[in-house]
Amino acid sequence: MNKTIAIIKGDGIGPEIVTEAMAVLDTVAAKFGHTFTYQDAPMGGNAIDTFGVPLPDSSLETCMKSDSVLLGAVGGPKWDDQPADKRPERGLLKLRGAMGLYTNVRPARMFSDLSASCPLRPDIAAKGIDFVVVRELIGGVYFGEHSTAEVDGEQKATDIMAYSEHEIRRVAHVAFQMARKRRKRVTSIDKANVLDTSRLWRKTVTEVAKEYPDVELLHIYVDNAAMQIVRDPSQFDVIVTENLFGDILSDEASQITGSIGMIPSSSMGEGTRGLYEPIHGSAPDIAGQNKANPIGTILAAAMMLRYSFDMAAEADAIEAAVDATLKAGIRCGDIWQDGCTLVGCREMGAAIRSRI
Numbered sequence: 525m526n527k528t529i530a531i532i533k534g535d536g537i538g539p540e541i542v543t544e545a546m547a548v549l550d551t552v553a554a555k556f557g558h559t560f561t562y563q564d565a566p567m568g569g570n571a572i573d574t575f576g577v578p579l580p581d582s583s584l585e586t587c588m589k590s591d592s593v594l595l596g597a598v599g600g601p602k603w604d605d606q607p608a609d610k611r612p613e614r615g616l617l618k619l620r621g622a623m624g625l626y627t628n629v630r631p632a633r634m635f636s637d638l639s640a641s642c643p644l645r646p647d648i649a650a651k652g653i654d655f656v657v658v659r660e661l662i663g664g665v666y667f668g669e670h671s672t673a674e675v676d677g678e679q680k681a682t683d684i685m686a687y688s689e690h691e692i693r694r695v696a697h698v699a700f701q702m703a704r705k706r707r708k709r710v711t712s713i714d715k716a717n718v719l720d721t722s723r724l725w726r727k728t729v730t731e732v733a734k735e736y737p738d739v740e741l742l743h744i745y746v747d748n749a750a751m752q753i754v755r756d757p758s759q760f761d762v763i764v765t766e767n768l769f770g771d772i773l774s775d776e777a778s779q780i781t782g783s784i785g786m787i788p789s790s791s792m793g794e795g796t797r798g799l800y801e802p803i804h805g806s807a808p809d810i811a812g813q814n815k816a817n818p819i820g821t822i823l824a825a826a827m828m829l830r831y832s833f834d835m836a837a838e839a840d841a842i843e844a845a846v847d848a849t850l851k852a853g854i855r856c857g858d859i860w861q862d863g864c865t866l867v868g869c870r871e872m873g874a875a876i877r878s879r880i
Protein backbone atom coordinates (compact mmCIF):
# COMPACT_ATOMS: atom_id res chain seq x y z
CA MET A 525 0.00 0.00 0.00
CA ASN A 526 1.03 3.62 -0.55
CA LYS A 527 0.11 6.01 2.23
CA THR A 528 0.81 9.71 2.72
CA ILE A 529 1.39 10.70 6.33
CA ALA A 530 1.38 14.33 7.47
CA ILE A 531 4.12 14.80 10.05
CA ILE A 532 3.82 17.41 12.78
CA LYS A 533 7.07 17.26 14.70
CA GLY A 534 6.13 20.18 16.93
CA ASP A 535 8.26 21.64 19.72
CA GLY A 536 10.54 20.48 22.55
CA ILE A 537 11.14 16.72 22.34
CA GLY A 538 8.64 16.48 19.44
CA PRO A 539 11.25 16.29 16.63
CA GLU A 540 13.31 13.64 18.51
CA ILE A 541 10.44 11.26 19.22
CA VAL A 542 8.75 11.66 15.83
CA THR A 543 12.06 10.95 14.05
CA GLU A 544 12.25 7.59 15.88
CA ALA A 545 8.60 6.76 15.09
CA MET A 546 9.19 7.54 11.39
CA ALA A 547 12.24 5.26 11.35
CA VAL A 548 10.09 2.47 12.88
CA LEU A 549 7.43 3.06 10.19
CA ASP A 550 10.15 2.80 7.52
CA THR A 551 11.31 -0.52 8.98
CA VAL A 552 7.71 -1.81 8.87
CA ALA A 553 7.27 -0.50 5.30
CA ALA A 554 10.40 -2.34 4.14
CA LYS A 555 9.38 -5.58 5.87
CA PHE A 556 5.75 -5.61 4.68
CA GLY A 557 6.22 -4.02 1.25
CA HIS A 558 4.49 -0.66 1.79
CA THR A 559 5.49 2.88 0.86
CA PHE A 560 4.95 5.68 3.36
CA THR A 561 5.44 9.23 2.06
CA TYR A 562 5.91 11.92 4.71
CA GLN A 563 4.88 15.55 4.41
CA ASP A 564 5.96 18.07 7.02
CA ALA A 565 3.20 20.21 8.54
CA PRO A 566 4.64 22.82 10.93
CA MET A 567 2.41 23.49 13.96
CA GLY A 568 2.86 24.93 17.44
CA GLY A 569 5.53 27.29 18.74
CA ASN A 570 7.87 26.74 15.78
CA ALA A 571 5.02 27.72 13.42
CA ILE A 572 4.36 30.87 15.48
CA ASP A 573 8.04 31.78 15.06
CA THR A 574 8.04 31.16 11.29
CA PHE A 575 4.50 31.99 10.17
CA GLY A 576 3.10 34.09 13.04
CA VAL A 577 0.27 31.60 13.71
CA PRO A 578 0.21 28.19 15.48
CA LEU A 579 -1.39 26.39 12.52
CA PRO A 580 -0.71 27.92 9.08
CA ASP A 581 -3.26 27.18 6.34
CA SER A 582 -0.60 25.27 4.39
CA SER A 583 -0.14 22.84 7.29
CA LEU A 584 -3.87 22.38 7.69
CA GLU A 585 -4.14 21.62 3.96
CA THR A 586 -1.29 19.07 4.19
CA CYS A 587 -3.12 17.31 7.04
CA MET A 588 -6.50 17.39 5.28
CA LYS A 589 -4.99 15.85 2.12
CA SER A 590 -3.05 13.14 3.98
CA ASP A 591 -4.14 9.60 4.75
CA SER A 592 -3.33 10.23 8.42
CA VAL A 593 -1.44 12.57 10.74
CA LEU A 594 1.38 11.77 13.19
CA LEU A 595 2.11 14.41 15.85
CA GLY A 596 4.89 14.77 18.44
CA ALA A 597 3.88 17.54 20.85
CA VAL A 598 3.55 21.32 20.81
CA GLY A 599 4.21 24.17 23.23
CA GLY A 600 6.86 25.37 25.62
CA PRO A 601 7.73 28.25 27.95
CA LYS A 602 8.91 30.44 25.06
CA TRP A 603 5.31 30.84 23.88
CA ASP A 604 3.51 30.91 27.26
CA ASP A 605 2.91 34.67 27.11
CA GLN A 606 1.28 34.65 23.66
CA PRO A 607 -2.31 35.96 23.51
CA ALA A 608 -4.90 33.14 23.83
CA ASP A 609 -5.60 32.87 20.09
CA LYS A 610 -1.87 32.58 19.28
CA ARG A 611 -0.88 29.92 21.80
CA PRO A 612 0.57 26.65 20.42
CA GLU A 613 -2.38 24.59 21.80
CA ARG A 614 -4.79 26.66 19.70
CA GLY A 615 -3.22 25.07 16.63
CA LEU A 616 -4.09 21.64 17.98
CA LEU A 617 -7.67 22.62 18.85
CA LYS A 618 -8.11 24.15 15.37
CA LEU A 619 -6.72 21.01 13.71
CA ARG A 620 -9.03 18.72 15.73
CA GLY A 621 -12.02 20.89 14.83
CA ALA A 622 -11.11 21.12 11.11
CA MET A 623 -10.51 17.37 10.83
CA GLY A 624 -13.80 16.69 12.67
CA LEU A 625 -12.03 14.51 15.22
CA TYR A 626 -14.80 14.01 17.76
CA THR A 627 -13.40 11.00 19.60
CA ASN A 628 -10.14 10.53 21.43
CA VAL A 629 -9.15 7.00 22.39
CA ARG A 630 -6.46 6.47 24.98
CA PRO A 631 -5.49 3.02 26.20
CA ALA A 632 -4.40 2.75 29.84
CA ARG A 633 -2.46 -0.50 29.89
CA MET A 634 0.29 -1.45 32.29
CA PHE A 635 3.13 -3.40 30.67
CA SER A 636 3.88 -6.33 33.00
CA ASP A 637 7.63 -5.58 32.78
CA LEU A 638 6.95 -2.07 34.08
CA SER A 639 4.80 -2.95 37.10
CA ALA A 640 7.58 -1.58 39.36
CA SER A 641 6.89 1.90 37.88
CA CYS A 642 3.20 1.72 38.87
CA PRO A 643 2.57 4.19 41.71
CA LEU A 644 -0.35 2.13 43.10
CA ARG A 645 -0.05 -0.42 45.95
CA PRO A 646 1.36 -3.74 44.64
CA ASP A 647 -1.85 -5.64 45.54
CA ILE A 648 -3.88 -3.18 43.42
CA ALA A 649 -1.36 -3.23 40.52
CA ALA A 650 -1.31 -7.05 40.64
CA LYS A 651 -4.96 -7.13 39.52
CA GLY A 652 -3.82 -5.54 36.23
CA ILE A 653 -4.61 -2.28 34.45
CA ASP A 654 -6.11 -2.56 30.98
CA PHE A 655 -8.83 -0.13 30.03
CA VAL A 656 -9.56 2.47 27.38
CA VAL A 657 -10.74 6.04 27.85
CA VAL A 658 -13.03 7.24 25.04
CA ARG A 659 -13.26 11.02 25.34
CA GLU A 660 -15.51 13.41 23.43
CA LEU A 661 -13.07 15.82 21.81
CA ILE A 662 -14.70 18.75 20.02
CA GLY A 663 -17.60 19.75 22.26
CA GLY A 664 -18.19 20.87 25.82
CA VAL A 665 -16.53 23.71 27.65
CA TYR A 666 -13.32 23.76 25.60
CA PHE A 667 -15.34 24.66 22.51
CA GLY A 668 -17.96 26.89 24.17
CA GLU A 669 -17.82 30.67 24.29
CA HIS A 670 -15.11 32.14 26.50
CA SER A 671 -15.23 35.69 27.80
CA THR A 672 -13.76 37.94 30.45
CA ALA A 673 -15.48 41.23 31.27
CA GLU A 674 -15.47 43.95 33.89
CA VAL A 675 -18.55 43.44 36.10
CA ASP A 676 -19.25 45.52 39.24
CA GLY A 677 -15.68 46.74 39.42
CA GLU A 678 -13.98 43.35 39.08
CA GLN A 679 -13.03 40.92 36.31
CA LYS A 680 -15.51 38.13 35.65
CA ALA A 681 -14.67 35.17 33.40
CA THR A 682 -17.22 32.85 31.79
CA ASP A 683 -16.81 29.58 29.85
CA ILE A 684 -19.91 28.01 28.34
CA MET A 685 -20.34 24.22 28.42
CA ALA A 686 -22.82 22.87 25.87
CA TYR A 687 -23.64 19.46 24.39
CA SER A 688 -26.15 18.35 21.76
CA GLU A 689 -27.60 14.85 21.59
CA HIS A 690 -25.83 14.01 18.32
CA GLU A 691 -22.43 14.93 19.80
CA ILE A 692 -23.03 12.51 22.67
CA ARG A 693 -24.57 9.77 20.55
CA ARG A 694 -21.68 9.44 18.10
CA VAL A 695 -19.01 9.11 20.80
CA ALA A 696 -21.21 6.66 22.75
CA HIS A 697 -21.37 4.43 19.65
CA VAL A 698 -17.56 4.41 19.46
CA ALA A 699 -17.39 3.31 23.11
CA PHE A 700 -19.95 0.50 22.74
CA GLN A 701 -18.34 -0.79 19.54
CA MET A 702 -14.96 -0.81 21.24
CA ALA A 703 -16.39 -2.63 24.28
CA ARG A 704 -17.74 -5.33 21.97
CA LYS A 705 -14.15 -6.11 20.94
CA ARG A 706 -13.02 -6.11 24.58
CA ARG A 707 -14.66 -7.20 27.85
CA LYS A 708 -18.14 -5.78 27.00
CA ARG A 709 -18.46 -3.21 29.76
CA VAL A 710 -18.92 0.56 29.32
CA THR A 711 -18.67 2.96 32.26
CA SER A 712 -20.14 6.35 31.40
CA ILE A 713 -18.86 9.20 33.55
CA ASP A 714 -20.75 12.43 34.22
CA LYS A 715 -21.85 14.86 36.92
CA ALA A 716 -25.59 14.36 36.41
CA ASN A 717 -26.39 15.39 39.99
CA VAL A 718 -25.31 18.95 39.15
CA LEU A 719 -24.99 19.65 35.41
CA ASP A 720 -27.68 19.76 32.71
CA THR A 721 -25.13 18.71 30.09
CA SER A 722 -24.45 15.61 32.20
CA ARG A 723 -28.15 14.76 32.54
CA LEU A 724 -28.47 14.89 28.73
CA TRP A 725 -25.25 12.85 28.48
CA ARG A 726 -26.62 10.10 30.79
CA LYS A 727 -30.02 9.97 29.04
CA THR A 728 -28.45 9.79 25.55
CA VAL A 729 -25.84 7.16 26.46
CA THR A 730 -28.61 5.05 28.05
CA GLU A 731 -30.62 5.26 24.80
CA VAL A 732 -27.62 4.26 22.67
CA ALA A 733 -26.98 1.31 25.02
CA LYS A 734 -30.29 -0.27 23.89
CA GLU A 735 -28.60 -0.99 20.54
CA TYR A 736 -25.88 -2.96 22.35
CA PRO A 737 -27.76 -5.38 24.66
CA ASP A 738 -24.63 -7.57 24.92
CA VAL A 739 -22.65 -4.71 26.53
CA GLU A 740 -23.08 -3.84 30.21
CA LEU A 741 -23.51 -0.10 30.95
CA LEU A 742 -22.74 1.59 34.27
CA HIS A 743 -22.96 5.29 35.13
CA ILE A 744 -20.76 6.92 37.75
CA TYR A 745 -20.09 10.50 38.82
CA VAL A 746 -16.77 12.02 37.83
CA ASP A 747 -15.61 12.58 41.43
CA ASN A 748 -16.22 8.91 42.22
CA ALA A 749 -14.49 7.90 38.96
CA ALA A 750 -11.35 9.82 39.97
CA MET A 751 -11.27 7.75 43.19
CA GLN A 752 -12.12 4.39 41.59
CA ILE A 753 -9.32 4.71 39.02
CA VAL A 754 -6.75 4.63 41.83
CA ARG A 755 -8.72 2.35 44.19
CA ASP A 756 -9.46 -0.47 41.74
CA PRO A 757 -8.64 0.24 38.07
CA SER A 758 -9.26 -3.42 37.18
CA GLN A 759 -13.05 -2.73 37.29
CA PHE A 760 -12.87 -0.64 34.08
CA ASP A 761 -12.98 -1.87 30.48
CA VAL A 762 -14.18 1.11 28.38
CA ILE A 763 -14.76 4.53 29.96
CA VAL A 764 -16.76 7.09 27.97
CA THR A 765 -16.94 10.71 29.01
CA GLU A 766 -17.15 14.32 27.89
CA ASN A 767 -14.23 16.54 26.92
CA LEU A 768 -13.17 18.22 30.20
CA PHE A 769 -13.71 15.16 32.43
CA GLY A 770 -11.94 13.00 29.84
CA ASP A 771 -8.96 15.34 29.70
CA ILE A 772 -8.41 15.05 33.45
CA LEU A 773 -9.29 11.37 33.95
CA SER A 774 -7.21 10.16 30.99
CA ASP A 775 -4.12 11.84 32.50
CA GLU A 776 -4.86 10.16 35.83
CA ALA A 777 -5.36 6.83 34.05
CA SER A 778 -2.08 7.09 32.20
CA GLN A 779 -0.16 8.06 35.32
CA ILE A 780 -1.13 4.86 37.15
CA THR A 781 0.32 2.73 34.35
CA GLY A 782 3.88 3.94 35.02
CA SER A 783 5.16 6.61 32.69
CA ILE A 784 3.34 9.08 30.49
CA GLY A 785 6.16 8.53 27.99
CA MET A 786 4.68 5.12 27.11
CA ILE A 787 1.10 5.96 26.14
CA PRO A 788 -0.28 6.65 22.66
CA SER A 789 -3.61 8.15 21.69
CA SER A 790 -5.73 8.36 18.59
CA SER A 791 -8.30 10.93 17.58
CA MET A 792 -10.85 9.93 14.98
CA GLY A 793 -13.93 11.33 13.27
CA GLU A 794 -15.92 9.99 10.34
CA GLY A 795 -13.77 8.06 7.86
CA THR A 796 -10.36 6.54 8.41
CA ARG A 797 -8.06 9.56 8.71
CA GLY A 798 -6.97 10.15 12.28
CA LEU A 799 -4.53 12.13 14.37
CA TYR A 800 -2.07 9.99 16.31
CA GLU A 801 0.17 11.27 19.09
CA PRO A 802 1.71 10.38 22.43
CA ILE A 803 -0.27 11.68 25.40
CA HIS A 804 2.55 13.70 26.91
CA GLY A 805 3.59 17.28 26.14
CA SER A 806 6.76 18.68 24.64
CA ALA A 807 8.86 18.09 27.81
CA PRO A 808 10.98 21.25 27.41
CA ASP A 809 13.04 20.21 30.47
CA ILE A 810 14.66 17.33 28.53
CA ALA A 811 14.40 18.61 24.94
CA GLY A 812 17.45 18.17 22.72
CA GLN A 813 19.24 15.91 25.24
CA ASN A 814 18.44 12.48 23.75
CA LYS A 815 16.57 11.64 26.99
CA ALA A 816 12.97 11.43 25.74
CA ASN A 817 11.19 8.10 25.69
CA PRO A 818 9.90 7.62 22.11
CA ILE A 819 7.68 4.60 22.93
CA GLY A 820 4.42 6.60 23.23
CA THR A 821 4.96 8.01 19.73
CA ILE A 822 6.04 4.65 18.31
CA LEU A 823 2.89 3.03 19.75
CA ALA A 824 0.86 5.93 18.30
CA ALA A 825 2.30 5.04 14.89
CA ALA A 826 1.20 1.42 15.53
CA MET A 827 -2.34 2.65 16.33
CA MET A 828 -2.31 4.59 13.04
CA LEU A 829 -1.45 1.43 11.12
CA ARG A 830 -4.19 -0.54 12.93
CA TYR A 831 -7.06 1.97 12.86
CA SER A 832 -6.43 4.19 9.82
CA PHE A 833 -4.66 1.79 7.42
CA ASP A 834 -6.16 -1.53 8.53
CA MET A 835 -2.65 -2.98 8.91
CA ALA A 836 -3.15 -5.22 11.96
CA ALA A 837 -0.12 -7.48 11.39
CA GLU A 838 2.14 -4.45 10.98
CA ALA A 839 0.78 -2.87 14.19
CA ASP A 840 1.21 -6.19 16.03
CA ALA A 841 4.85 -6.29 14.84
CA ILE A 842 5.58 -2.88 16.38
CA GLU A 843 3.81 -3.68 19.66
CA ALA A 844 5.61 -7.02 19.94
CA ALA A 845 8.96 -5.29 19.29
CA VAL A 846 8.22 -2.80 22.11
CA ASP A 847 7.34 -5.68 24.47
CA ALA A 848 10.51 -7.56 23.51
CA THR A 849 12.66 -4.46 24.03
CA LEU A 850 11.23 -3.96 27.53
CA LYS A 851 11.67 -7.67 28.31
CA ALA A 852 15.34 -7.31 27.30
CA GLY A 853 15.69 -4.72 30.10
CA ILE A 854 16.25 -1.73 27.81
CA ARG A 855 14.91 1.46 29.38
CA CYS A 856 14.85 5.23 28.91
CA GLY A 857 15.33 7.34 32.05
CA ASP A 858 11.62 7.78 32.81
CA ILE A 859 11.05 4.01 33.14
CA TRP A 860 14.50 2.97 34.34
CA GLN A 861 14.75 0.33 37.08
CA ASP A 862 17.72 -1.24 38.89
CA GLY A 863 19.52 -3.82 36.78
CA CYS A 864 18.23 -2.43 33.46
CA THR A 865 20.22 -0.85 30.63
CA LEU A 866 19.73 2.92 30.43
CA VAL A 867 19.45 4.22 26.86
CA GLY A 868 18.53 7.48 25.14
CA CYS A 869 15.78 8.26 22.65
CA ARG A 870 17.79 7.25 19.56
CA GLU A 871 19.04 4.00 21.09
CA MET A 872 15.52 3.05 22.22
CA GLY A 873 14.26 3.61 18.66
CA ALA A 874 17.08 1.48 17.25
CA ALA A 875 16.45 -1.30 19.82
CA ILE A 876 12.77 -1.47 18.82
CA ARG A 877 13.56 -1.41 15.07
CA SER A 878 16.02 -4.26 15.46
CA ARG A 879 13.24 -6.42 16.96
CA ILE A 880 10.68 -5.86 14.16
Ligand code: NAD
Nearest residue numbers: 597598599600601785804805806807808809810816817858
Ligand atom coordinates in the same frame (compact mmCIF):
# COMPACT_ATOMS: atom_id res chain seq x y z
P1 NAD B 1 4.95 17.23 29.67
O1 NAD B 1 4.14 16.03 29.38
O2 NAD B 1 5.63 17.88 28.52
O3 NAD B 1 6.07 16.89 30.78
C1 NAD B 1 5.74 16.46 32.10
C2 NAD B 1 6.93 15.67 32.67
O4 NAD B 1 7.02 14.41 32.02
C3 NAD B 1 8.28 16.36 32.43
O5 NAD B 1 9.11 16.12 33.53
C4 NAD B 1 8.85 15.66 31.21
O6 NAD B 1 10.25 15.64 31.15
C5 NAD B 1 8.27 14.25 31.37
N1 NAD B 1 8.04 13.62 30.06
C6 NAD B 1 7.04 13.90 29.18
N2 NAD B 1 7.16 13.15 28.08
C7 NAD B 1 8.26 12.38 28.26
C8 NAD B 1 8.90 11.40 27.46
N3 NAD B 1 8.45 11.05 26.23
N4 NAD B 1 10.01 10.80 27.95
C9 NAD B 1 10.47 11.12 29.16
N5 NAD B 1 9.91 12.03 29.97
C10 NAD B 1 8.80 12.66 29.53
O7 NAD B 1 3.96 18.28 30.39
P2 NAD B 1 4.19 19.80 30.78
O8 NAD B 1 5.57 19.99 31.32
O9 NAD B 1 3.02 20.15 31.61
O10 NAD B 1 4.05 20.61 29.41
C11 NAD B 1 5.15 21.05 28.62
C12 NAD B 1 4.61 21.74 27.38
O11 NAD B 1 3.89 20.78 26.58
C13 NAD B 1 3.62 22.86 27.69
O12 NAD B 1 3.88 23.94 26.82
C14 NAD B 1 2.27 22.25 27.41
O13 NAD B 1 1.32 23.21 27.01
C15 NAD B 1 2.60 21.32 26.27
N6 NAD B 1 1.66 20.18 26.09
C16 NAD B 1 1.43 19.79 24.82
C17 NAD B 1 0.60 18.72 24.58
C18 NAD B 1 0.36 18.29 23.15
O14 NAD B 1 1.07 18.72 22.26
N7 NAD B 1 -0.60 17.43 22.89
C19 NAD B 1 0.04 18.01 25.65
C20 NAD B 1 0.35 18.40 26.95
C21 NAD B 1 1.18 19.50 27.17
